[in-house]
Amino acid sequence: MDEATTQKKDIILNAAIKVFAEKGYYSSRTLDISNEAGVAYGSLYHYFRSKDDILMSIFQERWNLLIAKVRQVREQGSGPEEQLGMVIDFIFRSYRQNPDLLKVMIMDVPRLDKFYNPENWKLYNLFFRGLMEIFHEGQEQGVFAADVSPILATIIMHGAVDATIRQYVYNPEFNKEEFPVEEARGQIMMVLRRGFSKKVEGEKS
Amino acid sequence: MDEATTQKKDIILNAAIKVFAEKGYYSSRTLDISNEAGVAYGSLYHYFRSKDDILMSIFQERWNLLIAKVRQVREQGSGPEEQLGMVIDFIFRSYRQNPDLLKVMIMDVPRLDKFYNPENWKLYNLFFRGLMEIFHEGQEQGVFAADVSPILATIIMHGAVDATIRQYVYNPEFNKEEFPVEEARGQIMMVLRRGFSKKVEGEKS
DNA sequence: GTGTCGATTGACTGATCAGTCACTTCATGG
DNA sequence: CCATGAAGTGACTGATCAGTCAATCGACAC
Missing domain, CATH: 1.10.357.10 (Tetracycline Repressor, domain 2)
Known part of the structure; x- marks a missing residue:
């Protein structure tokens, strides 16, 4: 896993932490996470298998x-x-x-x-x-x-x-x-x- | 709230406790609760406003x-x-x-x-x-x-x-x-x- | 200039379920 | 024995979303 990938994953994880903390896991939309992270919705699924x-x-x-x-x-x-x-x-x-x-x-x-x-x-x-x-x-x-x-x-x-x-x-x-x-x-x-x-x-x- | 209603509510609550404990709240279906309680699906909503x-x-x-x-x-x-x-x-x-x-x-x-x-x-x-x-x-x-x-x-x-x-x-x-x-x-x-x-x-x- | 391949995109889909509602059954009392 | 309304029923619906995918982009190689 190269440097850029690690960084991008980290951006997404930090965004997810913020969103999950705010609304709770089940009330959080994956769309909220991608918005928060500033990446396209589909990109989440490039870096992670699922929510x-x-x-x-x-x-x-x-x-x-x-x-x-x-x-x-x-x-x-x-x-x-x-x-x-x-x-x-x-x-x-x-x-x-x-x-x-x-x-x-x-x-x-x-x-x-x-x-x-x-x-x-x-x-x-x-x-x-x-x-x-x-x-x-x-x-x-x-x-x-x-x-x-x-x-x-x-x-x-x-x-x-x-x-x-x-x-x-x-x-x-x-x-x-x-x-x-x-x-x-x-x-x-x-x-x-x-x-x-x-x-x-x-x-x- | 009469005696019978209280009892029925209690049956439903106990069924819900069992179902929630087994699958967790969000993974539990209200249908599972009614089945467990032995009442019709719609009855849940007669006794409770919502899940x-x-x-x-x-x-x-x-x-x-x-x-x-x-x-x-x-x-x-x-x-x-x-x-x-x-x-x-x-x-x-x-x-x-x-x-x-x-x-x-x-x-x-x-x-x-x-x-x-x-x-x-x-x-x-x-x-x-x-x-x-x-x-x-x-x-x-x-x-x-x-x-x-x-x-x-x-x-x-x-x-x-x-x-x-x-x-x-x-x-x-x-x-x-x-x-x-x-x-x-x-x-x-x-x-x-x-x-x-x-x-x-x-x-x- | 062209080919390759990973990264990126977001509209779409298929499945899921909470809650509704029109209907039936039952209990009570006049 | 009928009237009334509470209790009970379950098929249906409308909304919601996770995850897919076909298309595009961009970086680098040759």
């Missing part, structure tokens, strides 16, 4: 960035708590940079039947596996409580971040002024750190 | 049960931790009794544009308000940490439960045998209790 394929491509491309981030954080090798913090930071930063993308990832991607295929699950679970490794390492180092399952810890963490971003994206009564992203990020980290951490008294690490 | 109306009715009816549960728990008046535990229990029990319902509530309801109207937000936030009150009370009693915002605490709790149920419903790699609902419930409660609780050392309640 579904566009959404799946958004997921795969962007989720890989998340996985890459986890890998990078792991290789960098600071403490487990810092590592989790960096992943959470990355997600919140992604939201600030492109709220539309997060909206699509959270609301549209998981609603598409075609999303639930083995290939995507594998990709999806790669992220969780990365988090679980961090967590497990933390347990071995005595930083995190040993009686919490890494799987559950990961799910809880993901759920907390996901639900918070949902509030930002959707809930009009959720006061964004009083509750800047930074604040939310900090509080989640605080609760999770306490929730996961080994009790402070007299344990040897 | 949207059916989904919204599911949300409103069942969400009110959740709100009622929170109210009941509050009136019963045990400690804040127990109260939160009872709400979480109720949700997990609902899932065991009727996984389809939870699937629809988590995946289909929030995906419908029409869901986001002031009336529904009011209902939706009533639940959160209830949890926040429990949490706030816990802070005043010195059970929960004062430096965690009740709003965030509520969102984190809801997100954790939501994400866990999602795993049960969707993730084929999530091992339900090894990880029974009871186990998940217990671990979530543990993490949240630690995450929210005031530090144990030398505080007076």
